[in-house]
Amino acid sequence: MKILGALLLVAACTLIGIGQAKKLYFRQRCLEGALDALRFMDAELKNAAVPIPEIFRNLIRLPDNKLSSFFNNLNTKMAGFGEESLADIWSGCVLNDRSISLSERQRQELCRVGTFLGRYSENEQSEAIAACIAHLEGELERTSEKAREGAKLYTGLGLTFGLMLATVLI
Amino acid sequence: MTSLTTQEFFRAARLLPPCLRTEVLNLPDDVAEGAEEIRLRTGRTPSVVIADDEVQILPSHIVTASELQLVLEIATRASAHTYADSIKMGFVTAEGGCRLGLCGTAVTDGNKISALRRLSSVCIRISREKRGCADAIYKGLTDGGFKSTLIISPPGGGKTTLLRELVRLLSDSGKRISLADERSEVAGTFEGQPCFDVGARTDVLTGAPKSEGIYLLLRSMAPQIIAFDEITSPLDIEAAETAANCGVSLLATAHGAGVFDLKQRDLYKKLVDKQIFRRAVIIENIKGKRRYTVEELS
Numbered sequence: 522m523k524i525l526g527a528l529l530l531v532a533a534c535t536l537i538g539i540g541q542a543k544k545l546y547f548r549q550r551c552l553e554g555a556l557d558a559l560r561f562m563d564a565e566l567k568n569a570a571v572p573i574p575e576i577f578r579n580l581i582r583l584p585d586n587k588l589s590s591f592f593n594n595l596n597t598k599m600a601g602f603g604e605e606s607l608a609d610i611w612s613g614c615v616l617n618d619r620s621i622s623l624s625e626r627q628r629q630e631l632c633r634v635g636t637f638l639g640r641y642s643e644n645e646q647s648e649a650i651a652a653c654i655a656h657l658e659g660e661l662e663r664t665s666e667k668a669r670e671g672a673k674l675y676t677g678l679g680l681t682f683g684l685m686l687a688t689v690l691i
Numbered sequence: 692m693t694s695l696t697t698q699e700f701f702r703a704a705r706l707l708p709p710c711l712r713t714e715v716l717n718l719p720d721d722v723a724e725g726a727e728e729i730r731l732r733t734g735r736t737p738s739v740v741i742a743d744d745e746v747q748i749l750p751s752h753i754v755t756a757s758e759l760q761l762v763l764e765i766a767t768r769a770s771a772h773t774y775a776d777s778i779k780m781g782f783v784t785a786e787g788g789c790r791l792g793l794c795g796t797a798v799t800d801g802n803k804i805s806a807l808r809r810l811s812s813v814c815i816r817i818s819r820e821k822r823g824c825a826d827a828i829y830k831g832l833t834d835g836g837f838k839s840t841l842i843i844s845p846p847g848g849g850k851t852t853l854l855r856e857l858v859r860l861l862s863d864s865g866k867r868i869s870l871a872d873e874r875s876e877v878a879g880t881f882e883g884q885p886c887f888d889v890g891a892r893t894d895v896l897t898g899a900p901k902s903e904g905i906y907l908l909l910r911s912m913a914p915q916i917i918a919f920d921e922i923t924s925p926l927d928i929e930a931a932e933t934a935a936n937c938g939v940s941l942l943a944t945a946h947g948a949g950v951f952d953l954k955q956r957d958l959y960k961k962l963v964d965k966q967i968f969r970r971a972v973i974i975e976n977i978k979g980k981r982r983y984t985v986e987e988l989s
Binding site: 566570571572573574602603604606607638639640641642643646 | 705709760761764765767768769770771772773775806
């Protein structure tokens with residue numbers, strides 16, 4: 522019975538460690554989703570001058586995008602366009618949507634894109650998107666590295682802490 | 692209960708920034724019904740044009756440049772890039788067929804305007820659908836079969852409104868009409884859907900310059916009548932002549948006080964002399980009421 526209890530304790534602590542590691546990977550996937558969305562927006566703007574509300578609607582349909590709930594929320598908020606400017610709607614969603622895991626710096630970078638969207642020529646919007654992509658790509662590299670290291674660390678810590686706790690308690 | 696004309700005013704007012712919109716929507720009904728344009732200029736109070744008179748409204752509100760920018764953003768549904776071509780020509784057609792005239796600082800590329808920045812004035816033209824406005828002249832225009840007709844009036848005289856109504860009546864009477872609607876003002880096409888009723892047998896081409904549009908419609912839609920708004924260049928006249936020579940009737944508009952006035956101007960002289968149009972409808976504005984006169988040109 523004691524051995525079973527000890528095993529359960531170790532497993533629980535390891536799972537907590539794995540959970541923490543997953544959070545790191547989730548941020549990585551959110552950044553990948555944001556980059557996919559920005560590249561899609563850029564293509565829609567450059568190739569067909571698609572109106573912004575239509576681009577937002579099309580973004581929901583991007584397959585396996587971790588930001589789909591964000592874009593759903595954004596499309597809902599677009600119903601209030603006219604009362605609020607597009608830049609305000611965009612930044613409101615970027616800053617307040619906590620279903621996506623991004624750092625404040627990454628959110629600010631996305632907000633900056635919003636001030637260009639729909640107000641300037643395709644080229645100018647495209648340049649703003651490209652600058653944001655370049656910034657987020659750097660962030661993604663750092664986040665991926667952190668996630669790889671952090672995953673091992675958190676899993677190891679969870680396991681070690683579980684073992685220690687089991688030893689002490691038994 | 693709001694009348695149709697008031698609704699059209701409200702539709703135009705929806706293009707205004709929220710703070711200004713609320714105030715404009717509270718204007719008395721007679722202003723809303725009579726307004727033909729809403730004019731906004733930076734540093735000035737807003738005004739409406741009623742029967743050629745510009746009346747200052749909301750004396751406590753001074754229009755700012757950012758409000759004009761927001762008007763453009765609302766009208767383009769936050770997609771200025773999609774409307775770039777029309778913005779550089781100084782207008783945008785918004786939902787409901789309202790046309791925004793734009794004025795500001797032009798960015799040039801050589802001798803051509805490549806963009807319009809820092810808006811200083813916006814004129815929101817309230818597009819109205821006036822069913823029945825052509826009733827008095829419709830029978831006269833279709834007696835013995837419809838013949839190519841030119842609608843003539845000074846700017847703001849109601850040419851587009853009459854054109855729209857005649858297109859609807861002719862279309863619903865069985866004629867196959869192609870409408871070359873360069874600025875989307877006649878049909879009020881927004882995202883592919885005409886906002887005004889232009890008849891069941893009307894094909895609408897938007898965005899194309901009139902002359903190119905006429906050739907395209909001749910090739911692709913086999914129209915019985917081609918309708919278009921505002922003949923303004925020799926190319927338009929050339930395209931109209933080609934269409935007339937192909938056996939297609941025309942229904943168009945031109946700025947002028949009457950047939951005699953057109954004959955005084957080089958551009959239109961050819962149009963009259965070559966008898967491309969067989970009839971003219973002259974619109975006169977008498978004490979705020981429009982009077983239509985039909986003249987035979989041949």
